Amino acid sequence: MNPQSPATPGWSRRSFLQLAGLTGATAALASCAAGGPAPASTGGAGTGASGSISVLVEAGGKAELEKVAALFTQQTGTKVDLVELPYDGLFNRLQTELSAGSVSFDVAALDAVWLPTFAGALAPLDALFTDAVKGDLFDSLVSGAQINGAYVGMPVWTNAEILFYRKDLFEDAKEKAAFEKKYGYPLAPPTTWQQFQDAAVFFTRGTALYGTDVKGAVETEWLAHVGQAGAKGLVLDPSGKVIIDSPEHLKALTFYSNLNNTLKVAPPGAAQVDWGGAQNLFNQGKTAMMRFWAHAFPLIPTDSPIHGKVGAAPMIGGAAGVGGVPGPWYLSVPKSGGKAEQATKFVQFAYDNNALSIKSSLGLAARKSAFAEYAGKPGYEHFAALTATLDGPATKARPTTPKWQQIVDTALVPMLQKSLVPGADYAQLLSAAKGQIESLVS
Amino acid sequence: MRGVGQKRSTVAALWVALVVVVALFGFPFVYLVLTSFKTPSDAIAIPPAVLPRAWSLQNYTAALQAPGVVASFVNSLSTALISTALSIGLGVPAAYGITRFASRAGRVFMSATLVTRMVPPVAIGIPIVAMANALGLRDTPTGLGLAHATISLPLSIWLLCSFFESVPGELEEAARVDGCGRLRALWSVIMPVVSGGVAVTAIFAFLASWNEFLFALLLTATRGQTTPIVIANFQTQFGLQWGPMTALACLYSVPVVVLTLFLQRRIVAGLTLGAVKG
């Protein structure tokens, strides 16, 4: 249900940018050491390596790999077929084909939460994880790649939800004056739950404009708020105990659902609003603020009424401070694939040329050096918001359990949808979900 | 029912009712076509409008340029042709055997065929995937065509039986007296008579495969993907591509619309025959 899903143990707590700067030099060296574009060596394989490999990728993430794939073909003569599927369809296909032990692809891009589910059917990539490589990837991405002692995926890009807001509204003098008069503090992109609620209420103008959206069909955004509330873990604690009925989870659900139920600052039909729906509402100018994945920032269509009027800020924070749910994706090679050698070579190549991904429409990457190369360049304003969010004290990855998708589909999403009915008993919903999840993970 | 003292006002009211009903039924499709000619962001505008703000072919170019779309049309076509050929090739002799030589086995076979119609595709889908894997036919039009024939063959046998039944028995007997073998009689005497019925059956077999979704979802991945799957895949999490999706849906409906226009009478005959004679 999440396009850009998270990972594993929390995102690195160290300052993202600082780190990126420090390791910039080593990274440059590392990329050479790791083989760089090295046309000579890869070209040599070209004698027998022409032919093609197919790479399964989530439809939105396809853009990330297009440039890498084109360069790979150019240098090795191996054609790369990027096969795109919707998020759910991708999971279903992986499940079917990896279960059957016969696959139609050579490489697949996997959401981090899927790695534990499919680890047993994925080829170990330990040889690729040299010290130099590990040094240029964020710790959480490296540890997320390792399941039962083997590295089964190479990080390609990572993402997190940030706050999108309408600059034209937030910087309007009249709005600013009216807001300050009403709330007693100046209007600015909100950083806390309270400010977020205030701004959302303030900008809700009948059916013409809503403060923000509430997404009932996806769970990751609520999970980000759970982290912000200071929970020890999202749904499960580090030991695997179900803690969805904890006070932090309740606080987050109350905050999340009350935007719809009591404050009524969200457009109707919240129960079925998913990422695409929320994005369209914002792009059509129907919402003043949107919590959304950072990659969407450069994707606002030029013919949208709000094009050029959007600002990006870090995700809001709760009692525990700013927090998001990191959404890294990994490239993995199936054990049962026939072209393991070329597939592995492609994975290595994608790592080496990670910076190319930034130039794609998603504009995301996984390597510190790649982010460092672009930080501060025009058109990448959302990077600051993204890195600040990933670096937030309350940022937490989703738990590592093979049953995660099932927990999301059968417990979390229905629970959220039930909570979006005025008068819903949040505590009771959470404790019911706890029972369901316990029966799944036991 | 007709022509007996119907008042003019009653007739007028009935016509109005008819026009309203047909308009209501036609509107969704008209809206689909109109939407396909909007610009991509106009297609998902809030609030929506029936007519495009500006007519545009952007959705069509976007849909046709999307990877795999053109290939999927070829796949849909070859899959449908394979499954139609199988249904007719196996269905004609079977239906002939059932109707011409009324026997217990024929009746048993007919009921068994009807039972297969009740099997939910989702139930047999998974074993069929395993079989296609074993045969090396996964993700190919042939594999999917075989799977689609499990749907269209029973339907074809059912329809063909109705057509064969309407052939007078004497015709075949006459042929046999003339010294034709039984197969010859089928081929050169009976077939010409029922060719219309076979054509109708073929249309239905073709449509069943052309429009099928579940088996295509389970059995194809990349090379063999049919257009319904591509259409559904436009619904990604990363944005609403409804404009291009409606354009593709319109394009995919064109052959069907044309077919219906030209073969309307036969299709109606085929639809009603099985049920009415049933």
Added chain:
Amino acid sequence: MSDRRFALLLMVPAALFLSAFVAWPVVKLGWDSLFDTQPLAGTSEFVGLGNFADVLGSADFRAAALRTVVYTVFVVTCEFVLGLATALLFNALGQRSRVFRTIFLYPLMIAPVVAGLLWRFLLIDNFGIVGQLLSQVRVLSDSNAIGWLSDPDIVLFSVAIPDIWLTTSFMTLVLFAGLQNIPGDVLEAARLDGAGARTMLVRVILPMLRPVIAVALIVRGVDAARAFDVILIQTGGGPQSASQTLSLLIYQTMVRFGEPGRAAAMSIVYLVVLFVVAVVATRTIWSPGGEQR
């Protein structure tokens, strides 16, 4: 070679095909349902009827079964009522209505996936045209007054609309053909007896259409009970699983959660019930003596 053997021989290829691709998968399904299989872990353990006990005791399964029944009854009833009304309309207007019959035929030819998508697009909150148009003609107070696809209380009926839209024409055409086969003198005689329009319909027309109605209802009932793509495209079974019918539940259990044993057990139960209902329905409403095949 005797005629009988020749006939058998003609049936053999089709019979072999259907045994291989329908009967064998069903047998395989039955076999699979006896095992608790974890395909990714590569383990498989014989559990006898454990999966069946598990499935029949599962609230999700029972809820999905109930939804399948509600969905089927709703779809078939609406189609029958609308189909009969339009068939009577066409019949009353005779040949002059032929053009309209052609237009009416179109939805039947459209791919269900296109229909599902189209109706999702028509009904979805905020940018659906149906709510918009209804609010413009003041039927609804605002365009989002009804959460067609987001309100769990009504979503099961909303997702049925494309199915009804697609196949009412089948009902109409079949009933229309049946109506045309009613001998004029029977109707005339009833009229001379002073029967009003309602009496004619209930006492004369419907009884005479009985075999046709039976076939149409059974064919559509079986199809509606197996509905998959229209629902998947519109809601994916949500919200709160309120539009998750058996087909979707089996698909989810099998493909998404990778539990082939449970999915197989569900399929077997589903198949058997569907079969029994269809046979009972056929026996009860098929006109006696009318079965030639």
